[in-house]
Amino acid sequence: MTTQELSATSGIELAQASRSNLWQDALARLAANRLAVIGIIPIVLLFFVALFGPTLTPYDFLAQDFTARLDSPSREHWLGTDELGRDVFSRILYGARTAVSVGLVSTAISLVVGLIMGSLAGYLGGRVDILVVWLTDVTRSMPALLLAIVINLTLKVPLEAWMEQLYLETKNTFFRQTMWVDLVLVFGALALIQWPGYARLIRGQILSIRSRNYVLAARALGMPTSRILTRYVIPNAMGPLIVAVSAGLGGAMVLESAFSFLGVGVQLPIPSWGKMISDGLRMWQTHPHLLAGPAVMMAVITVSFAWLGDGLNDALNPRQWK
C-alpha cells in the first residue's frame, strides 16, 4: 500500500473518533459510579426547576393566603404554608433559582479571577508567584462567613448611599433598586472566598504539568510553546478543574444559604433556602414543616454535588484508566 492508500483508509476518521472515545471512557466510568449517578439526578432536577420553576409552581411565591397561615402539608399545599400563608413548595422551587444563579455567577467570577491569577503565578513565577500565593493564603486564612459579614457590614451602607447619590444625580430609577447592592455584595463575597482555591489549583496544575516528562519529550521534539499549551497542559489540567468546579458550585449554594441564614445574604422577596431555614428555625417545634422542606433540599443538593464531584474525580483521572 502507498502512503496515499493508507491514509485513504480508515486511519484518520478513526484516529479522530477515538479522541472522543477518551471522554466516552470517562463518561462510562462516571455512569458506572452508583453514587455519582444518584447524585446527578437531584442536580439535573435542580437546574431544571431553576429554569422552569415559575411555570411549575402551583402558587406564586408571593401569593399570600391569610386564611391558610402556617398550615401543615396538605393536598392544596404539599409542604404547607408559612406565616404569611405562602406556599412553601412554591417558595422552595423559586429558591432553586436563587441557589443556581448565585452558584453559577459566583463560580464563574471566581473561576475567571482564579484562572488569571493562577496562570500568572504559575507562568511568571518569582515575585508575582509569591504575591499571588500570599494573597490566597491571606484570604483563605479568614473564616468565610466572617468575611461575608464584614463585607456586608462595611460596604452595604456606603454602597447604598452611593446608589442613592447616583439616583439623585441621574434620576434613573435603576439606582433605586437596592437589590443590586445585595447581589453585588453576595456575589463579591462568594467570589472573594472562592477564587483562591481555583488560583492555587491552576497554579499547581501548571507547575506540575510543566515539569512532566511528556512536556519535556514534546519540547525535545521541537514543539512550540503554544502547541504544548493547547495539546498538553490544558487537556491535562481539565480533569481536576472540572472536579473543582463541580464541588465549587455546590459549595457556593451552601455558602449563599449560610449567608442568608446569618442575615447577610440576598435580602429580597425572592426566596432563598438559607433564609427559609433561618425563618423556619424560629418555630420548628410548633411548625417543623417550615424547616424540614428547605433543610432537606439543601442537604440533598449538598450531598449530590459531593458524590458527583467524587465520581468525576475518579472518572477523569487517567492514572486509573487501566
Add this chain to the structure above:
Amino acid sequence: MSVLLDVQDLQTRFKVRQGYVYAVNGVSFRLEEGETLAVVGESGCGKSVTMLSLVRLLPPAASIESGQVLLKGADLLQLDQRQLREVRGGQIGMIFQDPMTSLNPFINIGAQMAEPLIYHRGMGKKQALARSAELLEMVGIPDGETRLREYPHQFSGGMRQRVMIAMAMACEPAVLIADEPTTALDVTIQAQIVELVKALRDRSGVAVVWITHDLSVVAGIADRVIVMYAGYVVEEASVDALFEDPRHPYTVGLLGALPSLDGDAHRLTTIGGSPPDLADQPTFCPFHPRCPYAIERCRTENPALEAVADATARGHRTACWVDIRELQSPVVSGS
C-alpha cells in the same frame, strides 16, 4: 569520518537557595558521523544535564555558563528559539528514561506521533498518520494503523519506549540521544530496546549518544565511551581500551561493580561512598574521598583530562594524577 557534534568546555549550573549546584563542569567531547558514544557514570554525575544543555532543554533554574555545542559547525548555544526548535526533533532526537510518563495520556498515539511530522516536515495530517503507522511497524509494533488509535495507557512500558524511539527517529535526525532508555524497564525488555536501537542505527546511519549507569550494556552497543564523575569527564576511550586498559580509578571501580562474566556471580565489588554534592567547584580531585589510589596532590589540585601514557588506542584520555598501572591493585573499599 567527519565530526558531527563537537562539544567544547560546556559548563552548566543550577541556582539554588544556598548558592549553586555545579552540575556540568567543562565537559568536552566529539561525536563522529555514524558513531555510537556511550556516556557512563553513577546517577547524579551530570549526564542528563549535559545532554539537556546541548539543546537547551534545561529547567528554569539552570544556566549554561560557557561552552560551545557545534552541530555540523553551527553553535547551538547561539541559535534563537525558532532555530532551536528546528534542531530539536529535526536534527537531534531524544529519548528519556521513563517511558511510562513520557507520553501525553490525553492524546492517542497517532495524534501524538503525527505532531512532529506535521511540524517539522510540513506533512498533512493524513500523510503524517500514515507515516506514523509505518514508523510503528519499523520499531516492531505490528498492526500500526490500529495501534495509532490507542492511548498511552493501553501500551506497556517497553511498547511506549518503542513509540518514543519512533517519534525521536521520525524526522530522520543526525543524532539520537538516548538518556538511560532502558533503566526503567524489565531486563528482557531492556535487551530488546538495545537491539532495536542498534538495528535502527545500522539501517539509518544515525549517530547515537547512549547514556547509562550500567557498563554492561556499553560493550554491545558503543564505539567509544566517556566516563563522567561530578560533572567532569574523567576518562575517554574506545570501548576496547576502556574495558581492557582502564586508567581512571573511578572507571576501575565501575568495572569492578560489574558482575563478572566468568560465571562467578558473587564477585561483585562496588565503590564505597557516593558522588559528592556539587555545591562548589572543587580545587581537588572530586573522586579523592572515595579513591583507593589517592595521593597528597589529589587533595589540592584537580587533574585535567589528558592523553594517557602508553595508550593502546588513539584518543584515550583520563583525568588522574596517578598512573594506576604502576601500583598494586589496592584493597577496594566497601568490598
